[in-house]
């Protein structure tokens with residue numbers, strides 16, 4: 493804890509707003525329970541989400557109207573993503589968590605009401621920093637976990653105010669028409685259609701080359 497410095501105020505503020513009774517450690521415990529294990533990703537994810545929320549002036553796990561004003565974009569499907577979902581309260585099934593598969597340890601926290609958004613990316617050099625500062629710890633994971641706990645936000649993250657156009661169709665709570673694709677007969681929500689030979693078809697029929705699956709023979 494002694495490595496915590498004054499520019500760590502964002503984290504402290506978010507924790508205070510969250511609930512005086514609970515703490516960073518409490519959030520981490522819950523992240524561990526939800527995720528299945530405690531790992532460097534949980535610590536980094538909790539820190540990243542707390543920083544994003546504090547910059548937006550929102551508490552951890554916002555409640556009521558504050559919960560509905562928040563949308564979070566995550567750019568990787570790794571451990572930290574679970575922690576980010578827990579701390580923000582944003583869930584895929586509620587359309588408040590958006591996944592952009594860019595393979596980056598980064599997330600953007602969007603306040604729809606303001607509107608404003610902040611993108612937070614983990615600094616690549618924080619791994620090397622962990623190795624230098626905590627060389628006395630045996631494992632790389634141990635060094636990272638300690639660094640992600642102790643280091644101030646400025647040494648772990650890059651932050652950037654950004655503009656995010658969350659279209660009406662992508663808002664949480666939006667329920668648009670369900671269109672049946674004339675090619676494959678499967679229902680499609682949220683207008684995820686594309687033109688093909690004069691009709692609107694599902695993305696899979698419009699762009700078979702982009703499918704993540706291809707038809708094959710059934711296993712024997």
Ligand SMILES: [Zn+2]
Pocket residue numbers: 527529530531532533534571572
């Ligand atoms: Zn993990």
Ligand SMILES: [Zn+2]
Pocket residue numbers: 673674675676677678693694695696697698
């Ligand atoms: Zn189709």
